[in-house]
Amino acid sequence: MADTSNAAAFVEFERVQKSYDGETLVVKDLNLSMPKGEFLTMLGPSGSGKTTCLMMLAGFETATHGEIKLDGKPINNIPPHKRGIGMVFQNYALFPHMTVAENLAFPLEVRKLSKSEREAKVKRALDMVQMGEFGGRRPAQLSGGQQQRIALARALVFEPELVLMDEPLGALDKQLREHMQFEITNLAHDLGITTVYVTHDQTEALTMSDRVAVFDDGRIQQLAPPDTLYEEPENSFVAQFIGENNTLEGRIEEVQGELCTVKLDSGDIIDARPVNIAGPGTKTRVSIRPERVEFMPERLSPDAHLLDAVVEEFIYMGDTFRTRLRVAGRNDFVMKYRNAPDQRRLKKGEEIRIGWLPEDCRALDA
Amino acid sequence: MEQMQAADGTPLKRSLKRALRRQKLRALALVAPLLIFVLITFVIPIGNMLFRSVENQIVENTLPETISALKDWDAQGGELPSDDMFTLLYIDLWLAQEQKLHTRLGSRLNYEVSGVSSVFRKTGRRVGRFDTDIYTEQFTELDPAWEDPTTWVALFEDDAAADALQLTARTWDRWSDYLVSEDEDPAAEDIQDFLFTALHFDLSRAEGLTEGPPILQSAAEVAGSFKTVNLKEAFADADNDWADLELWQTLKLYSPTYTPGYFLNSIDMQKSLDGIEMQPANEQIYITLFGRTLWMSLVIMGCCILLGYPIAWLLANLPARKANLLLILVLLPFWTSLLVRTSAWKVMLQQQGVINDVLVWIGLVSNGDRLVMINNQFGTIVAMTHILLPFMILPMYSVMQTIPPSYLRAAKSLGATNWTAFWRVYFPQSVPGIGAGSILVFILAIGYYITPEIVGGTQGVFISNRIAYHISSSLNWGLAAALGTILLVIVLMLYWAYDKIVGIDNVKLG
């Protein structure tokens, strides 16, 4: 599987490193390969090196070490304007002194297309983003969402095979953002373009992408499809970063194949699945999603290890109930369950016993 | 409809208006110092300058009788004015020389025809010694009471007498006004010859004076047979030019209260009897000077753009620390005196100066023909470009600072080469900065004075140097004001044209 994807790799980072000041590495050992047509998102906290990677790919920064390949060819020495990569900037970077149509015609003009060809393509691109009537306006006369669409249309109008987007929706309000997320993914898939998308909004990353690369500290922490990322985080950073998560700290007691027991710092014993641990006796952080925690005894397997918990807070959220529990000496343990006829509402101060299926509780690196 | 009322029962509209008025007054009080300052230092001087450029009251104020009589004189008739005119001139000039006004009038008219100044000075000295004392003698012989100023005071309190003796009455008024302004009593000062001259002038024309005091009636009867003085000859004797038509024509040409004369002079023209004509070729300098000023200002502006643009670009794009250092270097000249900077250029550019020394030392130029780089247009352009450069760089910099680097990146990612990205994307956005800098530099250059004065020689001076000359040396303030007004109009016109072409909203100074 890994081999086939490598053979068809369209974008490849091979052991890429980047340092701005010669002292610290902003990007450390980046390896990535993308097949054609994939929508890949780079997700990570601020300063983790996402923009830097994008800029290296676009050619505005040079890699300090390593090789970047596009369609099998190294591009380290190709100047940006010859790479043919479409790019959408966070602030859109629409040229304020040109009309919308002139903005769109710009990449075609520098490619010396004839006037009629230009007009046809500009019109097609504008229609594609449903902005057909706005060709004569200046960017300043457009709303944020409209500017965003024009920026997208401009990045696509010269039909690049690869499009880079650096937090393109950062400046939009929630509703518009969700709408645009939908439009962007649709467009990308319809046109079959390969897309590298940068965001630090995890919902955006999860809903839009074929695969997500979680960045931290200049490294890809995990590169996986959204569901895998959410359900099977490989280390505690990813588990923490993606979605809501409960973390408990302890030591591995014993490992039996796909199962292990963990002795928490409070002395309680729990079941977990060993994912990223060194072996018995080592420290670990176990991660459990709030919605996988159960408190109704009939839903738990009889031989499961259970924990005593006290309800600290009960929040009614319509479709779900969210409770904050005191568990194993911590009072930030969250449990979520569906508002269904067979569920009951807990009260503050109530004492319950909680548990989970061992495969939902992942023992990760400490 | 019921009127809305405020809490205290007054109509809402009125109490709102009162509240607003109070606010406005407070705001006005806050800006008042600035407003007054601007008014005093800007509006009033400019208004004053505009007024001076056309004002010509001095001729009429100094020679009122002569000027009003000149209206009926045909300047092109080829004949000198009549004897009466000389009598009026005598009266005017006597009063003028008493008040020391005749030299100022002389200088004023000297701007138009050279030599007039000395005519007035000479005549002013002589006019007191004209033989008009025979009128005094004849009147006092007739009745000694004429010698007594109180007689005159009483005489002109009587309206009928004042009516009958119009010239004398007006002259007496001017005389007594002058005495009063000098804190003296008209009833105590000796009656002067020119008053008797005026009296004789009136009486010899009055036919059978039947009204008025007896002393006047008896004088009227015999005045016609008095011995007279030929003032025409007296004037011609004092200065030959009085017998010359040209002087009288000049007087008539420049008699109106307001004159376009200064403006005509400013564009190398002059008034003449046949209308408006060009100055003689050897006196035409102003159009050339205006042209040179505009042309050199344009060249200086162009040099500033060429030199300033890359520096502004560096300022806007270097990392903060280096940019700050560069900014200090740009601002450094502001911390040195203008005079020092200009003089430094003298040291650099003169024939025994640094640059020539270096060129000779390298062997590019032989010692014999060192380059002349100072006291000409080249020197002025070099020094002024240097001095005005910050005014170009700073507006450019402040505009370039607001252009995010992502525009250039966007352009390149769209396929533009470095040059295309710069020329199509960056440059158009920096144009407002160029515009602002150009306006600033051009307007400053067009009115620059010190630098051209020091390094300009004769070929590199500007119109402002000429204005300064007229303000401080030739004292022809009217001409200076007219030149200044033209300069102001040129600047305003350029501003207007700029607004039409580029749009003044596009100018950003920061």
Ligand SMILES: Nc1ncnc2c1ncn2[C@@H]1O[C@H](COP(=O)(O)OP(=O)(O)OP(=O)(O)O)[C@@H](O)[C@H]1O
């Ligand atoms: N031009 C530069 N010179 C020096 N250091 C830089 C430069 N650009 C980025 N860095 C540093 O490199 C690191 C990574 O920056 P980068 O812009 O790639 O982060 P990012 O993941 O895009 O963050 P964000 O989500 O905030 O955009 C940061 O520590 C930043 O300070």
Ligand SMILES: [Mg+2]
């Ligand atoms: Mg970034």
